[in-house]
Amino acid sequence: MSTDNTTDASTETESKCGASEARSASESASGTAASEAETDTASKCGASSASSSTETTPDTGDDSASKCGASSSSSSSSSSSSSCGASSSSESDEEEVGSTVDDFDAEPGRLIAVGLGPGQPEGMTARARSALLDAEHIVGYTTYVELLPDEITDGADDIYNTPMCGEVSRTEEAIDRALAGNDVAIIGSGDPNVYALAGLALEIIESKGATATMLDFDVVPGVPAAQSCAARVGAPLVNDTVSISLSDHLTDMPTIESRLHAAAKEGFTITIYNPWSRKRRDNYEKCCEILLEHRDPETPVGVVHAAGREDEQVEIVELGELPELGETDLVDMTTTLLVGNEDTYVWDDRMVTPRGYETKYDY
Numbered sequence: 159m160s161t162d163n164t165t166d167a168s169t170e171t172e173s174k175c176g177a178s179e180a181r182s183a184s185e186s187a188s189g190t191a192a193s194e195a196e197t198d199t200a201s202k203c204g205a206s207s208a209s210s211s212t213e214t215t216p217d218t219g220d221d222s223a224s225k226c227g228a229s230s231s232s233s234s235s236s237s238s239s240s241s242c243g244a245s246s247s248s249e250s251d252e253e254e255v256g257s258t259v260d261d262f263d264a265e266p267g268r269l270i271a272v273g274l275g276p277g278q279p280e281g282m283t284a285r286a287r288s289a290l291l292d293a294e295h296i297v298g299y300t301t302y303v304e305l306l307p308d309e310i311t312d313g314a315d316d317i318y319n320t321p322m323c324g325e326v327s328r329t330e331e332a333i334d335r336a337l338a339g340n341d342v343a344i345i346g347s348g349d350p351n352v353y354a355l356a357g358l359a360l361e362i363i364e365s366k367g368a369t370a371t372m373l374d375f376d377v378v379p380g381v382p383a384a385q386s387c388a389a390r391v392g393a394p395l396v397n398d399t400v401s402i403s404l405s406d407h408l409t410d411m412p413t414i415e416s417r418l419h420a421a422a423k424e425g426f427t428i429t430i431y432n433p434w435s436r437k438r439r440d441n442y443e444k445c446c447e448i449l450l451e452h453r454d455p456e457t458p459v460g461v462v463h464a465a466g467r468e469d470e471q472v473e474i475v476e477l478g479e480l481p482e483l484g485e486t487d488l489v490d491m492t493t494t495l496l497v498g499n500e501d502t503y504v505w506d507d508r509m510v511t512p513r514g515y516e517t518k519y520d521y
């Protein structure tokens with residue numbers, strides 16, 4: 159196995175993709191620093207490999223190169239290069255897809271998008287574990303790669319990890335490796351269908367002139383944060399529910415606000431993803447304001463930080479307390495909020511959202 163080993167050392171944690179994923183360099187997720195800075199990309203297997211500004215052990219091995227017929231690896235600080243006629247991406251907001259299906263001669267391998275669940279190995283489904291044990295190459299965001307159990311990382315031929323952002327180049331890397339004949343898994347937390355890379359993978363496969371069938375593309379579900387976090391506070395989401403992300407990187411704020419109004423006034427329970435970052439303080443404040451416009455300040459809210467990871471914190475608070483939590487360690491980019499509706503109550507330290515059984519049955 160070879161591992162592209164990137165080091166997280168930035169003290170400034172605002173990311174290039176408009177998101178701030180962590181409060182400080184010392185803040186960690188499951189023992190891994192969540193603050194990361196991308197500076198450059200270089201490819202060794204038909205795509206780009208990223209390194210941070212303080213990369214200490216750049217992988218110059220050619221394990222993966224030999225697997226896809228690629229030849230060289232580069233770690234120049236300002237460019238990305240491809241070894242199998244594949245992608246070249248610059249790590250900016252404007253990531254571009256490089257290679258097309260015609261650039262590859264090999265019989266295509268396989269691509270699966272695998273959801274890891276919340277973080278700890280026992281939170282992963284048996285199917286996800288088995289799919290990752292079978293994968294030759296594993297591609298993912300550094301923090302998620304570090305969450306993988308040793309039996310999986312030790313068994314892979316090559317692991318390609320990049321710091322946060324770079325989703326397009328990372329996904330293209332996975333696709334190029336598969337087009338070059340490798341069996342590849344691209345991983346992410348929770349489920350690949352929830353604010354994650356399953357859709358982007360299909361979009362890029364299409365843009366390359368390839369097909370999902372050609373790559374035997376498959377999605378292996380994982381437990382989404384909404385569900386793993388809900389489980390930690392009881393039964394908050396039992397009835398009709400929606401999820402809304404406060405990240406305005408890919409969805410503009412007026413749309414997010416409109417969705418918050420719609421969900422809040424219709425009585426859905428609401429899971430809030432990506433609730434707070436340094437650059438998005440205003441989004442969080444606006445969200446609290448909108449929720450309080452439609453819901454009682456005493457409405458229970460489950461606040462779950464880093465579910466399944468070393469720094470997990472769980473609290474049940476009242477909606478009226480939410481604004482002041484924005485500036486605490488409890489609420490950041492590894493937190494999920496579970497906002498109750500008008501029927502939700504707290505009993506014995508658990509949130510309960512009745513589904514309506516009590517209206518039909520005596521118990």
Ligand SMILES: C[S@@+](CC[C@H](N)C(=O)[O-])C[C@H]1O[C@@H](n2cnc3c(N)ncnc32)[C@H](O)[C@@H]1O
Nearest residue numbers: 348349352354382383431432464465491493494
């Ligand atoms: C880009 S979304 C990815 C969601 C993921 N695909 C899923 O299915 O849960 C990232 C957001 O998911 C939530 N999240 C992911 N992992 C979490 C965890 N372990 N504990 C709490 N929230 C988490 C946070 O709201 C975070 O900002």
